[in-house]
Amino acid sequence: MPSRTSCTCTSIHASGRRETLATTIVSEASRRATALRDRATFDLMRFRKFLLLLLHDKLAAAGLVIIAAFIFISIAAPLLVGPYPTQFDRTKAMQPPSNAHPFGTDWQGFDVLKLVVYGGRVSILIGFISSIVAMLLGTSVGLVAGYYGRVTDQLLSRATDFFLVIPWLPFVLILVAILGSSLATIIFAIAIVSWPTTARIIRAQVLTVKERQFIERARAVGAGNGFILRKHILPNVMPLVWAEAVLTISSAVFTEAFLSFFGLGWRGPGAVESWGQIANEAYVNSALLRGLWLYFAPPGIFITLVVLGFAMLGYGLEEVLNPALKRRV
């Protein structure tokens, strides 16, 4: 970045007169535009190649299809099943499946199909955001631990191992029980148990990258630690971060389901029930004992499919982006 700006400045200074300055700016702008377009075409080609590779991997392709389907259903929910129910109607509660309600109704008299379609919004959204937070945390810890080594690495690695082995369910339960079931605390709690794997993998990758020659060269021409980390090491571990992010969405959706099943799902004004919460309410209202299995089964099936979809895509990404890790199938 600095080199490009300084280049423009010298040409402006050298030309001196006003018109030339204008032409310089225009030509510089068009040069940049061309470069940008070339870059975009290149990226597009790369992306296409990448997509082809990904689709070639059956596992990843199947995962992608599942995820795309669920994201579509979640976004198009109002079009598919109409607005989210808000009016309690206990007279219609716990009805068996009928033509009007294919999956029956829940304890509040809401249509289960509607709830399940909307539930994906919460489950997947929480999965996405938790994964982003976990990636920020895990990548930073992995980068710092791997790059600085010594005591820093010792401390951070111990912490990572510690968070890796503690039983995640009671930990998440305690956190949310104490902090309250708002969207932010749920995401925070899930992120806290999700980052260690990423930190570990990123750290291992940083260890190999930092020994490479170009790092030494960068240091020789005077690059600082922060610059090297940002400009040289981060781009080299980024592919892994993407793969990890997708895998983490999978585990985050899973964790959220458990949290909700224990009655600690998203509560508050405007809250939409997640799949885990639907399952919880079905369980608490003993839907299965009343034979209303279509109330209980769908949320579980959807959770399984989404978790599986993200996991398959994640494993596929890992293989495509990092051939060194290729699982010999």
Added chain:
Amino acid sequence: MWLIASLNFFIVQVLPGDPTRVLLPRGSSNVTQGGSDLRAQLIRQWGLDQPITTRYVVYFANLAQGNLGTTITYQKGGFPVAGVIAPRLSTTLVLVGLATAATMWLGIVLGRISGWRRGRRVDVAITMGTLVGYSMPSFWVSLMLIFALAYIVPIFPAYGVQSRDAATFDPLTRVLDQLYHYFLPVLTFVITNVAWFSLTLRNSLTDTLPEDYMLTAMAKGLTQKQQLRKHAMPNARLPVLTASALYFGWVVSGAIVIEEVFNIPGLGQLTWDATRVRDFPLLSGVFLVATLGVVVANAVADVLYLYLDPRVREA
């Protein structure tokens, strides 16, 4: 150990959120005793008015004596947490032990088949099947199993650890009766966790089989069974043991859900109850015990690793 206890202390004591709110109803200043008085009394009783460092020292002093505090709401409160946890520990250990043994056994069998027949139809079926099982939330699997095998087709008991008239049975029948009751919980556990062992074993077999010594073993004319048992497995099972470090954390989570659903009076069910009534001392006590259990299990796995590694064992 110290780290776990500190984290535990930190969660309950330092994070925002007022534990007194749980006990006192909202806007309880109109209550006969006077809400604020009651609240102040509680704060004094729990030492919440002390500075944080004092509370930290007190917490550890109590911990050293096995004092985990008293429950807030569980059974109307006031019970020592350690006393509530202790009798339930053995039930949980039985469940977890049975479940882990079954999962490990099936995982090793499946992993051996799919590693040996890598890329074949059997392998694809096993890999996909275990992955699907792994992606299913255990609360859902257990309830669907109950629905299918205890409700629609009533073959297995839906809940509990023994029959109602178990006291009249002779010892052998009693053990069989308990095993019968543990079948569905253990099955749930196996379905959701078998991937841990089958997939790691498969992957480590994949690394082991192309080795030169496997070729030598084949050249010597050993049968497939001998090749596997004597040459491939001793090396391939080491990574499986390493992977179990993560598995133990999942055991706890699985046990919590399964105990609640199957109504098994163990630590897991306690966690469910404590969560529902927001009994923080009890919840944090369970968390402490569970984490300690995981740490101990990991230590055992490390020792086992030393024993199973032929290079170390011979030395």
